[in-house]
Amino acid sequence: MLSQPVGTSLRSDAVFAQLWEAERPRLWRLAVRVSGSVDAADDLTQDVGIRAAQAFSELRRLESGPAWLTKMTVHTALRWRQRQRDASLLDGTFLSPDSGPEETTLQRDAAARMRSVIDALPETLRTPLILHYWEGLSCREIAEALEIPLGTLLSRLFAARKRLRKQLSDELL
Amino acid sequence: MNFFKREHRLTELIRTADPLEGLECLEGEGTLAIPSPLKRAMRGLALPLMALVFVGIWWVASPKTSVVREKSHIIIKKSDVSFIKSEVGQKNPDIAREKSHVAIKKSHIVRRKPSLSRRKSWVGVRKLRVARAKRHITQEKPKILPPENRDSGEMIVVAVRPITPDELRQELQTP
Numbered sequence: 042m043l044s045q046p047v048g049t050s051l052r053s054d055a056v057f058a059q060l061w062e063a064e065r066p067r068l069w070r071l072a073v074r075v076s077g078s079v080d081a082a083d084d085l086t087q088d089v090g091i092r093a094a095q096a097f098s099e100l101r102r103l104e105s106g107p108a109w110l111t112k113m114t115v116h117t118a119l120r121w122r123q124r125q126r127d128a129s130l131l132d133g134t135f136l137s138p139d140s141g142p143e144e145t146t147l148q149r150d151a152a153a154r155m156r157s158v159i160d161a162l163p164e165t166l167r168t169p170l171i172l173h174y175w176e177g178l179s180c181r182e183i184a185e186a187l188e189i190p191l192g193t194l195l196s197r198l199f200a201a202r203k204r205l206r207k208q209l210s211d212e213l214l
Numbered sequence: 215m216n217f218f219k220r221e222h223r224l225t226e227l228i229r230t231a232d233p234l235e236g237l238e239c240l241e242g243e244g245t246l247a248i249p250s251p252l253k254r255a256m257r258g259l260a261l262p263l264m265a266l267v268f269v270g271i272w273w274v275a276s277p278k279t280s281v282v283r284e285k286s287h288i289i290i291k292k293s294d295v296s297f298i299k300s301e302v303g304q305k306n307p308d309i310a311r312e313k314s315h316v317a318i319k320k321s322h323i324v325r326r327k328p329s330l331s332r333r334k335s336w337v338g339v340r341k342l343r344v345a346r347a348k349r350h351i352t353q354e355k356p357k358i359l360p361p362e363n364r365d366s367g368e369m370i371v372v373a374v375r376p377i378t379p380d381e382l383r384q385e386l387q388t389p
Contacts, residue, residue: 070234073233073234074232077233148230151227152227152230152231155230156231156233159231170228174228174229174232175229175232175234202221202224205227205228206220209224209227
């Protein structure tokens with residue numbers, strides 16, 4: 042684990058390497074979920090790694106390292122997604138990995154439909170939803186990562202759920 | 215489906231729509247893989263096991279249990295004291311006998327009190343009996359009957375005989 046005392050200089054490459062190795066798998070999953078692409082997630086994670094290494098000296102508290110990397114990854118993935126949307130390269134189909142044999146067709150269909158509905162949400166609603174339900178981040182962490190007030194985040198989560206409820210009313214009956 | 219069930223179902227649906235649900239990132243690689251069933255089972259068991267261990271540790275180390283233990287010790291001590299007392303009591307049977315005598319006397323005093331009330335009630339009963347006897351006497355008194363008419367002194371004997379048809383005819387013909 043990281044053992045650097047708080048408030049000391051964090052310019053050591055070894056400390057960053059330690060932090061990066063600990064957080065890289067989580068950041069890769071986060072990039073996959075936010076961007077919706079496995080191929081892009083590799084590039085995005087690498088990009089985040091390079092930028093984080095350059096800006097690591099600006100980090101004041103080592104405890105906030107994971108949150109700092111999360112924020113950077115979310116913003117990078119969202120920017121990538123925006124570029125794809127602008128260039129009409131985003132085909133709207135989410136990543137659909139080959140699931141286990143025990144998963145029934147019905148469940149797979151429901152999950153695919155939900156994915157498509159979530160993907161159709163505006164970014165302001167989609168990102169908090171993904172970070173909260175898929176990534177398991179707390180509301181405070183998400184608000185910090187997206188740089189929005191907690192109340193705004195909660196109202197966005199509520200709005201996202203409302204839209205999903207409206208569009209999936211048949212399946213919720 | 216009620217509100218809470220619907221909301222729960224929605225949350226479940228959102229969670230199952232996660233593209234990385236049930237998949238894990240291979241260490242050092244940017245690829246996905248389905249974890250082995252054993253690993254998944256272990257993951258599922260880890261949390262309950264940890265909770266169980268935590269509860270066990272808490273139970274052993276919590277101040278409440280120590281308080282309970284102390285209380286039980288106190289109870290045991292109290293029972294010891296009462297046992298000793300009873301032993302002491304057994305050694306002094308004379309005192310106990312005297313006490314029992316006193317109790318018997320007291321009970322006699324208590325018993326005397328109702329005898330008074332019994333006497334009172336006996337007086338009441340006697341009064342009742344007297345009243346009943348008086349009533350009986352008044353009921354048995356002979357009634358004063360009207361005097362019989364015994365002046366004529368004649369006895370009327372009536373013989374009844376069936377009437378013959380001829381006699382009946384004669385009776386009818388006579389004016």
